Amino acid sequence: MSYKLNSNPFSLSFGREPKKAVERIGHIDEIIGTFLSDVPSEQIFLLTGVRGSGSTETFSSIRALCICFHLSADNT
Numbered sequence: 001m002s003y004k005l006n007s008n009p010f011s012l013s014f015g016r017e018p019k020k021a022v023e024r025i026g027h028i029d030e031i032i033g034t035f036l037s038d039v040p041s042e043q044i045f046l047l048t049g050v051r052g053s054g055s056t057e058t059f060s061s062i063r064a065l066c067i068c069f070h071l072s073a074d075n076t
Contacts, residue, residue: 024058032065 034040047062049055 024054024061028058028061028065031062032069035066036069 031045034042034045047055047059049058
C-alpha cells in the first residue's frame with residue numbers, strides 16, 4: 001500500500017497575526033541580569049514559542065549577550 005502526499009502537511013506561515021506583540025527586551029534583560037547575578041534567583045529558564053514567534057531569535061540574543069559579557073569579564 002502506498003501513500004501519496006498531495007500537499008505539505010506543515011503550515012509555512014505563522015497563521016493569524018497576534019493582536020499584541022510581546023516586548024522581548026525586558027525579558028532578555030531579566031534573563032541576562034539573572035545569569036550575571038552573584039546569587040541568581042533562577043538557575044534555569046525555558047524559552048518556548050510557536051514557529052515564527054521569535055523564540056529562536058530571543059535565545060540567540062541572550063546567547064550573544066552572555067558571550068559578550070563573559071568575554072568582557074575575562075578582559076578586566
